Amino acid sequence: MHKADRLFQLVNLIGVHQPITAERLAEHLGVSVRSIYRYIDELSLSGVPVYGTTGVGYALAADVELPPLHLSRIELDALALGMELLATSADPEMAGVARMLLSKVSATLPA
Known part of the structure; x- marks a missing residue:
């Protein structure tokens, strides 16, 4: 799976299951928790409003709207x-x- 696909899946998972822990995200995506931390950093730097609370998990801002899905x-x-x-x-x-x-x-x- 390409990195862009994992990032898109990550945003979708957070949106559906918020709050969700890095451990659960790692299980869903089949990557390490460390990878989840890196992906969250990348999403934040690219402007995706992902918020993390220690002991609770990650969530998206209430007004987040994803762009249309483009399928190959x-x-x-x-x-x-x-x-x-x-x-x-x-x-x-x-x-x-x-x-x-x-x-x-x-x-x-x-x-």
């Missing part, structure tokens, strides 16, 4: 394949959700 062609293909498989093999409710997700993603793609 192969990531889009994998997502589409997964949703198609789910739509054909899951219970009717989950199949409907898979089709809806696929249509939402498809609607946002350039021609």
